[in-house]
Amino acid sequence: MPHTSFGIMTAPAQVDYQDVLRVWREADAIPQIEHAWLFDHLMPIFGDPDGPAYEGWTLLSALAAQTRRLRLGVLVTSNRFRPPAMLAKIATTVDIVSGGRLDFGIGVGSRPGHPLARREYAAHGLPFHDTAHAVGSLAEACTVIRRLWTEPEPFDFHGAYHRLDGAFGSPKPVQRPHPPILIGGRSSATLRVVAEHADMWNIPGGDIDDVVRRSALLDRYCAEIGRDPASITRSIHLPVSYDEPGPARDAIGAATGAGFRHIVLGLPAPYPAGVARWVADELVTAR
Template identity: 35%
Template sequence: MTTANRPVRIGLQLQPQHADYATIRRTAAEAEELGVDMVFNWDHFYPLSGDPDGKHFECWTMLGAWAESTSRVEIGALVTCNSYRNPDLLADMARTVDHISGGRLILGIGAGWFEKDYEEYGYEFGTAGGRIADLADALPRIENRLAKLNPRPTRRIPVLIGGGGEKKTLRLAARHADIWHGFGDPEVAERKVRILDQHCADVGRNPAEIERSVGVQGDPEDTGPELLDLGVTMFTVGAGGPDYDLSTLRKWIAWRDAQNG
């Protein structure tokens, strides 16, 4: 166990770009067989790298399929764009995938940022501040709708909030998140974690209630120990199509096993 009394967990962000769905499905199954803890996709309509108009698939329909095609791993979006769905509808979608998966959904959510998605699909892009304000309005609606649904979710669905905005996003994480996810090297992560802890103090929440998650790459020995010392216990490796190289993921899984003993 870590100093935060949480086990180290490893996730794969299986980026649904530049690949056929059969390959994506096989890769999710392979990651589960390797022993990964979570398999995430992302909520975009176009690739974020490579050919900007390359192959791409939608997020939540894919999560419904993963709920049936996997059996052990937790699944979710890293992260759902709050702008693309009515919050009450999103809560219902999350509850449904939670039941299909037997209680394995993580509800990852963020304010949204990829302007091409908005323009091509007819959503108002607005401003970063406006999108964060919309997220602040949506989170209580999601919580309220989850409490009203029949049947209720199989468990309290963990909410993962992604983003590093220090004044607003991290404050929303302090209020609503079970998991906070960010990016960056240990120096950046140290600052974000410190600010998140302060927001928790300001809103009267125990910061130990929030699992800390960071996107990682490369050799785990290069950054893993330092991030672990900061209280980060969830590490997510990204992989893109068309072939999905999982060699880095294997290294992080082996490192996790060494840490957890």
């Protein structure tokens, strides 16, 4: 049977830095947990709307320096927040700090119907374009970022959404040819970008039947462009309840049965003492 990897996601909102650091350090010492993730919101999207929320990539770099084994990333970066060349530079820095452990997660950005997610754009002076613009921008961003990571000479890029003159990435990431690209999302438009650009695809869990349909749609889009669907690792984010681990175990079984081999377990705050060990014992090995 193909290997299934398990990781944790600690949303960096309504928590303190020391809380997240404690959980990641603990997870770093537990072999059953292979990866760890943050999210990318500039303001909380749950709990107290005026509560703390940390910038994901800055925090990720700090955690990369404090861990040794975990693969790590942002699930997923909002392509709406940062120009792609700047994001490529940030991600390269994290890959170097981590010694080559970055999984590069990216997506179109917040759902326009989520009011708590939408407000962070106005609050930070960021434009919020329509979905078609966001998807087109994501596709170009993936192209730009990969080129900056791999091309040995400066280049110009004049796209519909991004324009760069004399673009060049130095240093390059540790990983060759580049860090794995994980694209998150479930819309058909995003899945076409996944088929073209992603090494990994992540979808929020929930309705497993819908997840299976989306995975089949991705298979179809891959076939249309002549790509082997098996070359894209299927990843799913599943919520966890500390009081009732049974539903998460059931969801893990359903997801792995549907061909998902990269499982991200969302840990709600506050984090109990020994939570990473609990995940390993109650969710990973207890399946």
